[in-house]
Amino acid sequence: MDRTPRFPDIPQRIGGLEKLAYNLWWSWNPDARALFWALDLAVWRESGHNPIRMLAILPGERLREASEEAAFLRRYDAVMARFEAETAGREGWFTRRYGSPRAPLAYFSAEYGLHVSLPMYAGGLGILAGDYLKECSDMAIPVVAVGLLYSRGYVTQRIREDGSPEDLRETLDRTYDPVRRVLDGEGRPLRVQVPLFDPPLHVAVWKVEVGRVPFYLMDTDLETNQPWDRAIAHHLYAIQPEQRLRQEIVLGMGGMRVLEALGLSPGAVHINEGHPALALLQRVRPLMEQGMGFTEALEEVRRTTVFTTHTPVSAGTDVFPFAMMEKYFAHCCEDLGLDHTKFLGLGAHPQRPEAGFNTTAFALRMSRFANGVSRRHGEVAREIWAPLWPELAREEVPIASVTNGVHLPTWIDPHRLQPLFDRVLGPDWRDRQDDPGLWDKVEEIPDEELWRLHQELKVRLIDHLHKRARPRWERRQVSAQNVIAGGALLDAKVLTLGFARRFTAYKRPDLLLRDRNRLKRLVTDPLRPVQIIFAGKAHPADTEGKRLVQEIFRLCQDPEFAGRLAFVEDYDQALASYLVRGVDVWLNNPVPPLEASGTSGMKAGMNGTLNCSILDGWWIEGFNGKNGWAFGEEFSGEGDRFSADAEALFRLLEEQVVPLYYAYNGGIPKGWVRRMKESIRTVAPLYGTRRMVRKYVEQFYVAALGLHANGVGS
Numbered sequence: 251m252d253r254t255p256r257f258p259d260i261p262q263r264i265g266g267l268e269k270l271a272y273n274l275w276w277s278w279n280p281d282a283r284a285l286f287w288a289l290d291l292a293v294w295r296e297s298g299h300n301p302i303r304m305l306a307i308l309p310g311e312r313l314r315e316a317s318e319e320a321a322f323l324r325r326y327d328a329v330m331a332r333f334e335a336e337t338a339g340r341e342g343w344f345t346r347r348y349g350s351p352r353a354p355l356a357y358f359s360a361e362y363g364l365h366v367s368l369p370m371y372a373g374g375l376g377i378l379a380g381d382y383l384k385e386c387s388d389m390a391i392p393v394v395a396v397g398l399l400y401s402r403g404y405v406t407q408r409i410r411e412d413g414s415p416e417d418l419r420e421t422l423d424r425t426y427d428p429v430r431r432v433l434d435g436e437g438r439p440l441r442v443q444v445p446l447f448d449p450p451l452h453v454a455v456w457k458v459e460v461g462r463v464p465f466y467l468m469d470t471d472l473e474t475n476q477p478w479d480r481a482i483a484h485h486l487y488a489i490q491p492e493q494r495l496r497q498e499i500v501l502g503m504g505g506m507r508v509l510e511a512l513g514l515s516p517g518a519v520h521i522n523e524g525h526p527a528l529a530l531l532q533r534v535r536p537l538m539e540q541g542m543g544f545t546e547a548l549e550e551v552r553r554t555t556v557f558t559t560h561t562p563v564s565a566g567t568d569v570f571p572f573a574m575m576e577k578y579f580a581h582c583c584e585d586l587g588l589d590h591t592k593f594l595g596l597g598a599h600p601q602r603p604e605a606g607f608n609t610t611a612f613a614l615r616m617s618r619f620a621n622g623v624s625r626r627h628g629e630v631a632r633e634i635w636a637p638l639w640p641e642l643a644r645e646e647v648p649i650a651s652v653t654n655g656v657h658l659p660t661w662i663d664p665h666r667l668q669p670l671f672d673r674v675l676g677p678d679w680r681d682r683q684d685d686p687g688l689w690d691k692v693e694e695i696p697d698e699e700l701w702r703l704h705q706e707l708k709v710r711l712i713d714h715l716h717k718r719a720r721p722r723w724e725r726r727q728v729s730a731q732n733v734i735a736g737g738a739l740l741d742a743k744v745l746t747l748g749f750a751r752r753f754t755a756y757k758r759p760d761l762l763l764r765d766r767n768r769l770k771r772l773v774t775d776p777l778r779p780v781q782i783i784f785a786g787k788a789h790p791a792d793t794e795g796k797r798l799v800q801e802i803f804r805l806c807q808d809p810e811f812a813g814r815l816a817f818v819e820d821y822d823q824a825l826a827s828y829l830v831r832g833v834d835v836w837l838n839n840p841v842p843p844l845e846a847s848g849t850s851g852m853k854a855g856m857n858g859t860l861n862c863s864i865l866d867g868w869w870i871e872g873f874n875g876k877n878g879w880a881f882g883e884e885f886s887g888e889g890d891r892f893s894a895d896a897e898a899l900f901r902l903l904e905e906q907v908v909p910l911y912y913a914y915n916g917g918i919p920k921g922w923v924r925r926m927k928e929s930i931r932t933v934a935p936l937y938g939t940r941r942m943v944r945k946y947v948e949q950f951y952v953a954a955l956g957l958h959a960n961g962v963g964s
């Protein structure tokens with residue numbers, strides 16, 4: 251992890267390329283990306299689309315040549331001018347409205363999904379945090395982010411011959427990652443001591459540039475730390491409970507210390523899900539040291555804290571036994587002169603006080619501003635957490651809702667669809683992306699053009715799957731049957747459904763397996779066949795999730811399904827971008843109301859991929875009857891929900907989805923294309939992070955940071 255890449259001498263004229271490569275801004279700005287391909291397309295591909303690796307392997311000769319090419323220099327200058335304006339410049343949506351705040355807001359999250367070259371996310375929560383940082387950069391929100399640099403990431407999952415997933419958790423080589431060590435005043439690696447550990451624990455600090463947002467990461471794998479302590483940040487979501495607690499102490503309390511060491515004193519804090527909540531205790535500390543009483547200090551912290559809860563599923567909340575908490579916090583409480591039962595009480599669930607320290611309960615008690623991630627999830631969260639406010643009526647429980655969103659420039663296809671939007675919506679559409687009126691112009695796109703473009707994206711997806719299959723076949727000697735199960739027989743002309751998500755029971759990847767004969771008839775219909783691409787990882791400790799992977803994979807191997815079912819291993823951000831753009835239908839069938847929001851369907855919908863989803867999470871708000879399909883209301887609440895939902899989904903596919911897709915008229919399924927346009931038109935303006943971050947600012951940050959709108963423009 252310590253190695254720094256060596257670059258050939260980059261001519262001074264284009265010396266900014268190194269800085270550009272180290273700022274993820276390039277990844278969501280197509281003209282910046284194009285600058286790297288323009289250097290050498292083959293080397294760009296060889297580098298895995300990683301500009302840092304590319305600069306390290308590109309012959310110095312080529313860089314010298316480029317530094318003398320007029321056409322390259324023109325592009326270079328244009329990109330660098332915009333890069334400087336959008337990263338060094340402070341001016342943007344936020345400053346125009348509120349001016350420059352004195353202190354930034356600190357955002358804490360256990361996971362971030364920013365780019366394939368930084369694997370430190372498990373799923374939707376991390377992707378949301380990554381998309382949020384990019385949007386904060388675009389809107390000039392004064393944010394500094396904090397996280398952990400996991401030396402082994404989350405998990406790489408391969409499928410064994412018998413279909414069961416195998417977890418590979420190797421140390422990642424971060425030489426070419428866009429991460430740089432933070433140095434102290436004397437040019438040595440910065441070390442920061444984390445509170446509560448005996449013997450003392452130190453973290454090294456790293457920095458990632460996300461446009462103008464600085465993102466600091468901590469790493470515990472230092473020689474001076476004890477072996478068990480070194481392993482704290484090996485994996486995202488340590489499985490062993492005590493190690494998980496230690497991880498959260500480092501993330502929250504260590505994170506606050508790191509900000510302090512860097513001279514950054516946040517004016518407010520946003521806690522993304524319960525894992526980093528202990529940061530709030532660390533915020534109380536300096537106030538008490540200044541002489542405030544506990545209650546007063548607590549009130550001061552609350553006034554400036556925002557908390558987002560992301561799931562009603564209990565596995566999403568950590569509950570640590572009190573005895574374990576005592577071991578780490580007894581001293582801390584003593585130091586602060588704080589009665590530790592009072593502190594531990596802040597994490598007690600009113601109905602199960604003996605269960606332990608509940609991080610979500612703690613975060614809610616410590617935050618003046620809290621939100622769920624869709625309207626429905628807001629209701630569910632108010633219901634679940636009402637016992638914390640026994641004196642309030644259900645609808646007064648102070649948990650608001652801000653529906654999640656995704657970062658448009660990241661998720662809308664940059665090669666075909668974004669250039670089409672440049673033309674049809676105007677080149678400034680990214681700046682006006684949350685204006686629904688703008689998107690009415692999608693109607694002007696010729697049907698033929700949109701359909702052709704979508705077919706190209708489907709071919710690109712299938713080509714990509716073939717590219718992934720080839721080395722499995724060549725190097726790993728996977729059986730032919732498993733190459734087929736991986737998608738070798740997929741056909742771009744066939745109606746294609748995608749089901750890609752974390753494999754866990756409540757998401758029900760096996761819903762269509764309820765009736766295998768019916769599924770077989772659906773996919774092998776000679777005139778109107780259907781193919782389904784599954785992808786997803788199961789958490790290493792989720793045995794049911796792993797069993798589901800195996801069950802689906804076995805089906806994909808079965809010749810009865812004619813190679814029309816595929817399971818693609820090791821779902822990640824790169825595969826997600828191919829899938830959400832390349833399939834025809836995005837399938838979503840969790841058990842309501844457990845999908846708090848869901849974001850993959852938003853990515854699909856704004857690319858013209860039609861959602862076919864149970865009414866849950868964001869789709870309750872997003873579905874308008876014409877922009878995809880919905881089901882799930884058929885279930886009366888009595889009997890077997892699984893069967894009722896399976897029946898509803900089969901009927902929807904058989905009676906509506908399949909016929910509409912194959913209703914060609916002049917070579918184009920007109921009715922389908924109409925729905926695609928309706929999907930783009932309605933999903934893009936409302937389900938972007940632009941709208942989400944705006945809401946965060948208006949509903950929470952303005953009050954938490956004590957700002958006033960200056961009434962200038964929007």
Ligand SMILES: *Cc1c(COP(=O)(O)O)cnc(C)c1O
Pocket residue numbers: 372373374375377750751752821822823826827847848849850851853
């Ligand atoms: C968007 C995304 C998710 C979140 O998807 P859900 O709809 O919440 O299931 C998970 N993983 C990856 C890689 C993603 O890109």
